Amino acid sequence: MYPQQNAAPPPTPTSSTQSRPPPEQPPRVKPKRLKAHTVTSKSYSIPLVPRDKAGKPMLPLNVGIMTVIALGSVCMREHFHTERYIFPVGYEVTRRYLSTINPSVEVVYHCTILDGGDGPKFQIVPADTPERPVIAGTATGAWSSIVKQANAIRNRQHSNSVSGPDFFGLGQNTIKHLIQELPNADRLRDYVWQNFIEGGPLGGRHAAVIPALPEEY
DNA sequence: ATCTGGTGGATCTTGTAAAC
């Protein structure tokens, strides 16, 4: 909204963050978040991804607790990627999370990225309430709604803070790697390319990436 | 012992409203 600030980020404290200091200024002992939006290109080791003879990843694919159904296609338009994430249209994953209607069970959530015209639309379809999908303009907005409801029915007063892209799996290195392999991904200007080494020195329970069974529900 | 997912909180960005 402030073109002047975007054009030249001022060192002077004119932003809203600085305009809201607490009156008493309580002492801060934990200086977290040392850097802000400075994504650098790095190399990461990721598990070996099973592929077909053409070299394409075999879908659906289990990555951690998530299952990648489809990778979609990279959209070159502006709001379909950031310096950290790519939002391919048609991207589909499923993951398990707490139910929003039954406090004692978990359900599978089907997450999809749709083309909203001027930007991506993030759709989440709970397995227990498929007639009530959650659609938002951001991944965080969509998942915040789910998390709030899940906490509400459990009478939990958490902060409800979630990382939408992480919940969509876009923060997973393996999934990032697969998305980067999509056509035109290397032409995205704002996206900061990362280097992934398949079959790197990884261990742990989620190190293995295996093809998912089609009948997982 | 190591790794991952989940949780909590701090920080940043953006939108809106009010004052000049």
Added chain:
DNA sequence: GTTTACAAGATCCACCAGAT
């Protein structure tokens, strides 16, 4: 009409607990 301040939402980082 422009600038400043406030507010809300979104994003990211660090820590903790559980599983292998």
